[in-house]
Amino acid sequence: MSGGDRRVAMDLAGYERRVRTGRCFICAFVAGEPGYEHVLVYDDGVHVAWLNRYPTLRGYTLVAPRRHVEDVVGGLGPEEYLAMQGVVHLVARAVAEVVRPERTYLLSLGSMQGNAHVHWHVAPLPPGVPYGEQQYRALMAERGILDLAPGEFEALGADIRAALERP
Template sequence: MERHDMDLAAYEERARNGPCFVCAFLRGDPGYRHETVYEDDAHIAFLDRWPTLPGRVLVAPKAHVEHVVRELDEAAYSSLMLVVRRVALAVERVLEPERTYLLSLGSQQANAHLHWHIAALPPGVPSERQQYHALMAENGILTPTPDEVAALGARLRAALTT
């Protein structure tokens, strides 16, 4: 899939001054729609709207939590990380990556709602375009069609049931 430039200024404005993107998504705000791949009472996992790698998934607690180590007790942290692992294994079954990156991004300034990124590095990506390079929107984003997003979401949901 081809990479395209992202309007980073518009994204930054939205991330800094818009509503919490996870909470807006959970409320059903059409401007924050995502393809859900997993949901339980406490967690949500969904495809990234601006993926830098195919099948990039975000996993978040449904409660508005901002600090992974300060606001989650051991049980909540463990539960969240088990969901991250479960979704990451489904991503690996579906996409068969060379490597799967797991990272938590965001800050008090932008995208404060705690979320984990699951990013599957496809086989054959040259070394100089792996790791942080592959994760940064500054290096371009993928723009799958709505049908491609729906199909991938269905494949991931199916992998999560096995």
């Protein structure tokens, strides 16, 4: 991907093994379990948002309900779904304010076979990325993930939290 960000290879086989056989990472994160720490950017007691630990784009954020829900259509009633979408929109606007993307991709990914807890991806595409590297290609960890230092994650999270606090 263009843009000058440093990238490193991701252990995709290890990642798949963890998400298919391990604890629900969202439930573990919400419970504060060691090894599941993420940079939290939003928590209203019902929903949480945090920076993706394996970002392919700067500011890539995940949003989920705190309670374990596995079906995006059947697991949320209409009011819950609309409330979740309100949080996704709120977080996406804050991320966009901070990283100034050309486009923000919003999508729910996961599978009953791995990453079953419903969550939305807020993926900000930076300006100038060639068309052939946009859309799903911009999300693919096979192309490497951003090599952000822990301090960079924290600073980015603080900037997004500050944007969320502005009216």
